[in-house]
Amino acid sequence: MTTPIAGRSPFSLLTHLAGDEEQLAIFSEDSAVESWLATERALAAAQAELGVITADDAAAIVSAARAANIDRETLWRTARNVGYPILGLVREVCGTLPPGPDGRVHYGATTQDIMDTGQALQLARSLAALDRRLAQVGDALAERVAEHATTVMAARTHAQQAVPTTFGATLGTLLAQFARQRERLAQAAPRIALVSLFGAGGTSAAFGPRSAETRAAVAAKLGLHHTDVPWHVDRDGVAEFGWLCATVSATCAKLARNVVDLSRTEIGEVFEPFESHRGASSTMPQKVNPISSEIVIGLTGTTGALASSLPRLQESGHERAAGEWQIEWQVIPQLAVLAGTALSETLVVVQGMRVDAARMRANLEQDGGLVMAEAQMISLAAAMGREHAHDLVYEAATRARRDGRTLASVLPEVAAEQGRSDLLPDPLVTADDYVGEAAAIAEAAVASWKSTAGPQLVTTPLSELAS
Numbered sequence: 001m002t003t004p005i006a007g008r009s010p011f012s013l014l015t016h017l018a019g020d021e022e023q024l025a026i027f028s029e030d031s032a033v034e035s036w037l038a039t040e041r042a043l044a045a046a047q048a049e050l051g052v053i054t055a056d057d058a059a060a061i062v063s064a065a066r067a068a069n070i071d072r073e074t075l076w077r078t079a080r081n082v083g084y085p086i087l088g089l090v091r092e093v094c095g096t097l098p099p100g101p102d103g104r105v106h107y108g109a110t111t112q113d114i115m116d117t118g119q120a121l122q123l124a125r126s127l128a129a130l131d132r133r134l135a136q137v138g139d140a141l142a143e144r145v146a147e148h149a150t151t152v153m154a155a156r157t158h159a160q161q162a163v164p165t166t167f168g169a170t171l172g173t174l175l176a177q178f179a180r181q182r183e184r185l186a187q188a189a190p191r192i193a194l195v196s197l198f199g200a201g202g203t204s205a206a207f208g209p210r211s212a213e214t215r216a217a218v219a220a221k222l223g224l225h226h227t228d229v230p231w232h233v234d235r236d237g238v239a240e241f242g243w244l245c246a247t248v249s250a251t252c253a254k255l256a257r258n259v260v261d262l263s264r265t266e267i268g269e270v271f272e273p274f275e276s277h278r279g280a281s282s283t284m285p286q287k288v289n290p291i292s293s294e295i296v297i298g299l300t301g302t303t304g305a306l307a308s309s310l311p312r313l314q315e316s317g318h319e320r321a322a323g324e325w326q327i328e329w330q331v332i333p334q335l336a337v338l339a340g341t342a343l344s345e346t347l348v349v350v351q352g353m354r355v356d357a358a359r360m361r362a363n364l365e366q367d368g369g370l371v372m373a374e375a376q377m378i379s380l381a382a383a384m385g386r387e388h389a390h391d392l393v394y395e396a397a398t399r400a401r402r403d404g405r406t407l408a409s410v411l412p413e414v415a416a417e418q419g420r421s422d423l424l425p426d427p428l429v430t431a432d433d434y435v436g437e438a439a440a441i442a443e444a445a446v447a448s449w450k451s452t453a454g455p456q457l458v459t460t461p462l463s464e465l466a467s
Helices: 013-018 021-026 029-049 055-064 072-082 086-095 111-147 167-192 211-222 236-262 291-307 324-351 357-363 366-384 386-403 407-417 438-450
Strands: 152-157 160-166
Touching: 013 291, 013 324, 021 029, 021 111, 021 324, 029 055, 029 072, 029 086, 029 111, 029 211, 072 086, 086 111, 111 167, 111 211, 111 236, 111 324, 111 438, 152 167, 152 357, 160 167, 160 366, 160 438, 167 236, 167 438, 236 291, 236 324, 291 324, 366 386, 366 407, 386 407
Parallel strands: none
Antiparallel strands: 152 160
16 A cells, blocks of 8 residues: 655645745644644643543643654554544554553544544634735725725726726725625634534533533633534535635635736726736736736636535535545635635735826726716706606717717717707716715725724644643
């Protein structure tokens, strides 16, 4: 039988170029082993406090359940034979102990108790790291929103110019979405960072009469939330974590998509940060490609594909999964790394964003200034009714586009033909007159962002837990 190589994985160019180092560390082999050992230490310490095992035995177990005492090659060889790593882990810890405490390691627990609680420790740290990145992105974006609250540009619907807005207002909707994502992380934390100690069939029988107290004490020692209902095969909390990673990435991709579109040569309104050869082409010297935005879009396409597997996690039947559990071993760490990376790259874009306000203003005159069609219609509607005003402006817009003229030059002509010249305002409504609540939207988005708070999680280093 081939000995498994710890930490091996296919080379990923995407992760190699832009992988979030914090999330990669949280879901590393070292972190996984440390999370299991921390759970075993906390279990022994809690049982000693409750008189289930002696204080001396617990002290010996806490001292022995350390990464330095685990031979990784042996651990993974055993795990490959068993199918899971905890039996081998426990035996290596026991092997360093004298008779007595060696029989009190993992007392009453089952493999999934340790792995699920260990994963909960990792997910708690992942949520905290995601929230820190979200806070950085939101703070930087709030600065851009405030800076451009009155920077007039064309709103676009169906990829075409629609009406005037401001860049701050359009960024404000994204800032509000980031605020909602942060709220989702906080709301989900108690369902995700959750202890699991219920024994083989979920009844806690092997833990004895003080099982519930043991579980609560372990949760407290590890900084996790407590529950009295087993979740060995109820994976909605894990699936929720994966979905959060996917939807946070998607919010980043929405911003990235707008940056890609607005940086098109024909539009030229918003650009990524610039430094020598950033986004350069190997053959076209003029190119400055939006590389961070492209990475975010690629990451999010991948998270969407991985997230499609999340409902399968919840199919597990009876009291133990038969293959469904293994799905999350693969997809959950990947989703966390992808989400963290999407946020990291989005931060690069937002912090270094270059905005050409003059080009935004100039682009309002593209297509003969037809972006002002609704504004001119509304200026006429009070006197002649919206439908009649719509028809008048529609005729003017059609003629302007057909003849290559501006709406402002054709509109008085059409109004005169219909005997409505006296209803046209003089001067005509301008883009600055027709941005509605744009500045207020930007202000409200910033205020809402500043009132958000992330999840309250204990993230002590795993090696220091229950020490």
